Amino acid sequence: MAQVFPRSANVLVRAGIASSVLLVSVLTLVAAGMYQSPLVNSMKIAKAQPIPFSHQRHVGGNGMDCRYCHTSVDSSNFAGVPPTETCMTCHSQILTDAPMLQPVHESWKNGTPIEWTRIYDLPDFVYFDHSVHIAKGVGCTTCHGAIDQMRLTHKATNLYMGWCLQCHRAPEKFLRPQDKVFDVEWKAPRNQIEEGLRLVKENNVNVGQLTNCSICHR
Template sequence: MQIFRPGADTIARVLLASCGAIPVLLVGLAYGIMSSPYATGENVTPNQPIPFSHEHHVGGLGLDCRYCHTSVEKARFAGLPPTETCMTCHSQLWTNAKMLAPVRASLAQHKPIAWQRVNRLPDYVYFDHSIHVAKGVGCTTCHGPIGQMRLTRPAAPLTMQWCIDCHRAPEKALRPRDEVFDPKWSLPKKQEELGRKLMAEYHIRVDHLTDCSVCHR
């Protein structure tokens, strides 16, 4: 007497294979979600109290990044401009513009503008703007085509893998120091050749750049 149907063996094999495949698929799905823009916030534009346009101020007027981000060359944080920096121009230009009302209120009330952070790293990650700038890493390398952004958005995932890829092969991104703040700078055809030359000039060694203590202190 036959207890199992002829296809039972096939069904059993499929079920056994599924038991092994499903955990792998779930791990892959979780990894995909965590590295997706949904989790990293890449290309997601946060709401700001003022619709500040880098396209206008940087790409159009040609303001240097350091005019607003004054500590980028000497500190971990690039810094946000105080209201007085905004009012250097806007006490004379667009003085009654409705969109600039929060700027005028900030100055009158002596309260800083509540900007929303665009690029955010976990608290357990150590990142120093000054060392990257000093070693020839340009603003657009991490922040994307900032001079073309009407509203600022994250242009890179800023994941651990993304950072490690650059630390393993910095020659792919390095540029001359006098080009670091140029939003229109683009990679030359022989970038890796230039990058290796700059690595030697800037005394960059990759043998320790992926040590845990470099980013986790």
């Protein structure tokens, strides 16, 4: 009986196996690349806003505190997007004729809210509370990046669970003293781990509990 497969079939099978392995690795790499890509996590992409509000001007330039506008950040889960009244507190006097501020004046006149485009959006199955992070010494820039240098606001971190866990597993690497939480120029000191461990103890951070699923998925 003649052989079913010709000799050349060996080459085909080997090539098939090799190319399958290659394909799997390539696809894995592509998937990993996409996972880190701004196309998927929209990191570092400034989005258009009704008013080209610049944190660089207000925070970096004017040295305003985060809490002037985000008033509920230290007392509630939501930091708060300022109402038009907050803008108008200064802009009833400053840059009153600037075309870029027209939406603010219209909103003030008509009582219609300004529709800002959301930058940081956690999935609805994640429980997050700003106030507890502030109270325990997580600084604004730890998650929001160099906000004082952003002309248009972008997402500075990918907000993946792995990213959250970096701090939930080892908060001592990130915690700051209470008076530095809103300091946009804060840099970790040389003895950060030592300082961080002190803050973990001082602020009663129960590190073991921070990686419980139900801490964030409740």
